[in-house]
Amino acid sequence: MPRRVHDAVFAGAEELFNLPTEVKMRNTSDKPYFEYLGQYKTQPFYESLGIDHPTSLDATVSFTNLMWPAGNDSFRESAQGYSELVSELEQAVARMLFESYGVGYYHDYYSKNTNYLLRYFKYSEALMDKQRNEGLLPHTDKTFFSILHQGNVSGLQVKVKDDQWIDAPPSPASFFFLAGEVLMAWSNDRIPACWHQVIRKEKATRYSLGMFSFISGMVNILEELRDETHPIKYKPFDHFEFLHCFKVYLTTNPNTCFIKAFSGV
Numbered sequence: 088m089p090r091r092v093h094d095a096v097f098a099g100a101e102e103l104f105n106l107p108t109e110v111k112m113r114n115t116s117d118k119p120y121f122e123y124l125g126q127y128k129t130q131p132f133y134e135s136l137g138i139d140h141p142t143s144l145d146a147t148v149s150f151t152n153l154m155w156p157a158g159n160d161s162f163r164e165s166a167q168g169y170s171e172l173v174s175e176l177e178q179a180v181a182r183m184l185f186e187s188y189g190v191g192y193y194h195d196y197y198s199k200n201t202n203y204l205l206r207y208f209k210y211s212e213a214l215m216d217k218q219r220n221e222g223l224l225p226h227t228d229k230t231f232f233s234i235l236h237q238g239n240v241s242g243l244q245v246k247v248k249d250d251q252w253i254d255a256p257p258s259p260a261s262f263f264f265l266a267g268e269v270l271m272a273w274s275n276d277r278i279p280a281c282w283h284q285v286i287r288k289e290k291a292t293r294y295s296l297g298m299f300s301f302i303s304g305m306v307n308i309l310e311e312l313r314d315e316t317h318p319i320k321y322k323p324f325d326h327f328e329f330l331h332c333f334k335v336y337l338t339t340n341p342n343t344c345f346i347k348a349f350s351g352v
């Protein structure tokens with residue numbers, strides 16, 4: 088990714104979080120997890136906002152005008168420019184993935200029905216309890232793909248084989264592609280959802296970006312991905328219905344991988 092795009096989008100992130108809380112709280116949505124999140128008693132340092140359909144001019148204009156009624160062209164351009172780049176990368180990776188499973192034709196349906204969400208995250212140094220490495224507890228995302236990109240402060244860790252946590256260090260030129268629970272179901276459990284967490288070791292405010300992909304519509308386990316050794320493991324389901332159900336389930340069961348309980352056979 089060009090350095091100027093990286094720099095511009097993180098400059099935009101700082102400007103966004105510097106807005107008054109009541110302005111940030113205008114970021115609402117019918118879709119769970121697409122809205123402003125923050126002001127948690129247990130995580131006062133955490134805040135995030137989301138832009139639905141961030142590759143679209145209309146959507147980035149309306150988000151920007153909601154936050155800055157007098158406009159903010161540099162923010163708007165950086166959000167859309169970043170999203171276009173990352174979505175192209177995401178489509179290319181999705182195509183390769185589908186082809187590698189012999190279902191390249193699925194890319195047509197996928198690309199027509201991808202709903203992106205760009206989220207901005209801030210973990211404030213000021214509101215952090217210095218005794219603990221506060222961040223985000225281990226979890227799996229309810230997405231198809233999650234593409235994470237950190238500013239210059241580290242914290243992201245992913246779980247690999249043998250339950251080892253490894254650091255995923257920030258780099259202006261690279262992204263972390265994580266499989267979400269919906270990709271796990273789509274692949275009939277061939278691709279496990281990636282457990283990840285945020286543990287901050289640096290005494291600094293951390294900014295991060297997440298480009299999340301969702302399928303607007305039904306997710307079916309394709310014929311080609313089922314056989315005697317891989318009997319069908321999920322019933323067809325609607326990705327957004329999954330999010331709505333998780334929102335209810337979440338209150339009593341945070342940080343769980345939910346797709347099996349939701350749609351497992």
Ligand SMILES: O=C(O)CCC(=O)C(=O)O
Pocket residue numbers: 208223228235236237243283285295296297
């Ligand atoms: O802050 C980050 O880099 C990761 C955020 C994350 O994992 C999430 O919101 O699901």
Ligand SMILES: [Fe+2]
Pocket residue numbers: 226227228233283
């Ligand atoms: Fe996550």
